Amino acid sequence: MRTPREVSESYWAAECRRDIDGVMAHYQPDATYQDGAGLLVGEAAIRGYYEASIADYPGLEVTILREFPRSPDTSAFEVHAVLIDHEGRRFVIEGLIAITVRDGRMASIRCYEDPLRPEEAGGEAAP
Numbered sequence: 001m002r003t004p005r006e007v008s009e010s011y012w013a014a015e016c017r018r019d020i021d022g023v024m025a026h027y028q029p030d031a032t033y034q035d036g037a038g039l040l041v042g043e044a045a046i047r048g049y050y051e052a053s054i055a056d057y058p059g060l061e062v063t064i065l066r067e068f069p070r071s072p073d074t075s076a077f078e079v080h081a082v083l084i085d086h087e088g089r090r091f092v093i094e095g096l097i098a099i100t101v102r103d104g105r106m107a108s109i110r111c112y113e114d115p116l117r118p119e120e121a122g123g124e125a126a127p
Contacts, residue, residue, distance in 0.1 A: 059084025
């Protein structure tokens with residue numbers, strides 16, 4: 001059985017490659033994805049979200065800072081991510097992402113993230 005950490009690391013590696021098929025291979029067909037913009041249910045809705053993200057931000061870097069395990073199937077991850085737009089501008093997004101895994105694939109993701117911020121030259125987020 002793949003742990004939430006193993007699934008998450010593989011998922012974020014695919015997302016950082018901007019490999020939408022690789023990302024979607026980590027989701028159950030009936031998965032849910034929820035963030036501040038709302039709830040997405042199922043492969044088509046979740047794929048659309050990633051297609052839009054990749055169109056706007058062709059670059060992505062994700063670092064897992066901490067894991068907060070809840071059960072063998074559920075963990076929350078504190079993450080630091082940087083989205084990179086077509087002009088090379090970098091935007092920091094930080095937060096906590098709760099992931100539940102079923103049969104080695106993600107059944108749900110719930111994101112609690114700070115607003116997107118421009119990154120300063122030293123790698124820190126601008127205030």
